Amino acid sequence: MPTDLLQSVLPGLLRQVPTTLLYWFAPSAIALLLGTLLCIVRVGKHRALYWACTVFISFFRGTPGIVQIYIIFFGLPKLLWIVHVDIDGWPAGAYFIIATSLNLSCFVCEVLKGGYLGVDHGQIEAGKSIGFGRFQNFFRVIAPQTLQVSILNLKNLEIDVLKDTSVAYTIGAMEILGYANRVISNQFGVGQLWILGLAAIIYFILCALLELGFTAASHHMERHGRRS
Amino acid sequence: MMDLDYDFMISDLPTVVAGLPKTLMLTFWSMLFAMAMAVVFGGLILSRIAILRQSVIIINTFIKGVPLTVQLLFCYYAVPYIAKSFNGFLGYQYDPRHIPYFAAAVFALAANFGAYITDVVVSSMHAVDRGQYEAADAIGMTKFQGITHLIIPQAAVISIPSMTNYFIWLLKGTALASIVNVVEMLTTAKISAADGYQYLEAYIDAAVIYWAVCAGIEFAMGRFEHRIGFFMRQSERTITPISS
Numbered sequence: 001m002p003t004d005l006l007q008s009v010l011p012g013l014l015r016q017v018p019t020t021l022l023y024w025f026a027p028s029a030i031a032l033l034l035g036t037l038l039c040i041v042r043v044g045k046h047r048a049l050y051w052a053c054t055v056f057i058s059f060f061r062g063t064p065g066i067v068q069i070y071i072i073f074f075g076l077p078k079l080l081w082i083v084h085v086d087i088d089g090w091p092a093g094a095y096f097i098i099a100t101s102l103n104l105s106c107f108v109c110e111v112l113k114g115g116y117l118g119v120d121h122g123q124i125e126a127g128k129s130i131g132f133g134r135f136q137n138f139f140r141v142i143a144p145q146t147l148q149v150s151i152l153n154l155k156n157l158e159i160d161v162l163k164d165t166s167v168a169y170t171i172g173a174m175e176i177l178g179y180a181n182r183v184i185s186n187q188f189g190v191g192q193l194w195i196l197g198l199a200a201i202i203y204f205i206l207c208a209l210l211e212l213g214f215t216a217a218s219h220h221m222e223r224h225g226r227r228s
Numbered sequence: 229m230m231d232l233d234y235d236f237m238i239s240d241l242p243t244v245v246a247g248l249p250k251t252l253m254l255t256f257w258s259m260l261f262a263m264a265m266a267v268v269f270g271g272l273i274l275s276r277i278a279i280l281r282q283s284v285i286i287i288n289t290f291i292k293g294v295p296l297t298v299q300l301l302f303c304y305y306a307v308p309y310i311a312k313s314f315n316g317f318l319g320y321q322y323d324p325r326h327i328p329y330f331a332a333a334v335f336a337l338a339a340n341f342g343a344y345i346t347d348v349v350v351s352s353m354h355a356v357d358r359g360q361y362e363a364a365d366a367i368g369m370t371k372f373q374g375i376t377h378l379i380i381p382q383a384a385v386i387s388i389p390s391m392t393n394y395f396i397w398l399l400k401g402t403a404l405a406s407i408v409n410v411v412e413m414l415t416t417a418k419i420s421a422a423d424g425y426q427y428l429e430a431y432i433d434a435a436v437i438y439w440a441v442c443a444g445i446e447f448a449m450g451r452f453e454h455r456i457g458f459f460m461r462q463s464e465r466t467i468t469p470i471s472s
Binding site for chain 1: 292295297298301305306400403406407428432434438442
């Protein structure tokens, strides 16, 4: 790689890393909450809510993420305009975060549901038998074990989300790939493959770090089970 | 209700559907090459030749750590150089006005999904019971016969659910090819909406079609798996999957 290109582009790309991490973290946090709620409905007994959630999940799993981003980007302002809320001034990143959160929560829901069904039912009864209330049982028995079962699938989802932040540039949100694209068009394509290669390496390092983090977390979660 | 142009939404539906064959073609070719790559790479991983195995793992790890968007853009920018160097090869005439972006998108999608499907191939081969190898030995089959007649058919059936998942992922992934000048369904929708700035309506049309196609494939493959897996149904009854 030409060193002058490296010196001029690399700092700019690295400055976008926090934005990419925000576009990764915000949807992840929202989706963990929303996905848990969806999952509670999906394993629950309320029929009407169950079918509403199933259709919602089917839509977000059956359509491409980029189409969802476009629909939120063009549709949400129109939808909120009915109740006279003006969100035209919002940055493009906000639309990306909303769309990705909705999309991700459907996948998180499915993963958590798989994990929940994998939890031994005797554990829930054991919690009840020692006098846990519903909330105590949820936070101390069900949630930790569900997370432990589903952590590997969650890791794959989170890595996908981190990579999919690169789609944000299609609606004009600036992150690593958006910056790379702007530099490429400003330079009329000079060194375009080098710049993209550099972006690829940054994404790869971020993914590797995320993978390490999740591996450490899953080891931590399995610390009680390892003895048996 | 929302301020939507419902008449346009209905009249635009056939226009967007006309882009579906291109999306399916892109999916088909990408899946074909991805599976070819996965079979070769999976074979190399299973071959236990340390250096080949390690290099395949390194290539796949790198592909999986880089966004598909970056790979698509990389191929998009690289294809003019490659096409130029093939000028005159087997009668191919390089024409800067007709750069093969479709082929570039197929290459990027196939490489990306090939890396993931390699894992499916490897794990499906591992999922076949060891006893089946011994059974092949016991009835006097050679190692090659055993693998082609006994192991691969069973591994293929085991891999169908995962393959279906990746096929649907790939179908959805082809929507990203719209950012690299490939005229597939999403691009068709975008072009059809440009006149009246009715983007939302066109994108909703596209979403509905993607949804219908994905749900249809999922249903059809479920039936297909049930049919083709007749000889494994015995074991299905004993194994209860953890996730539903």
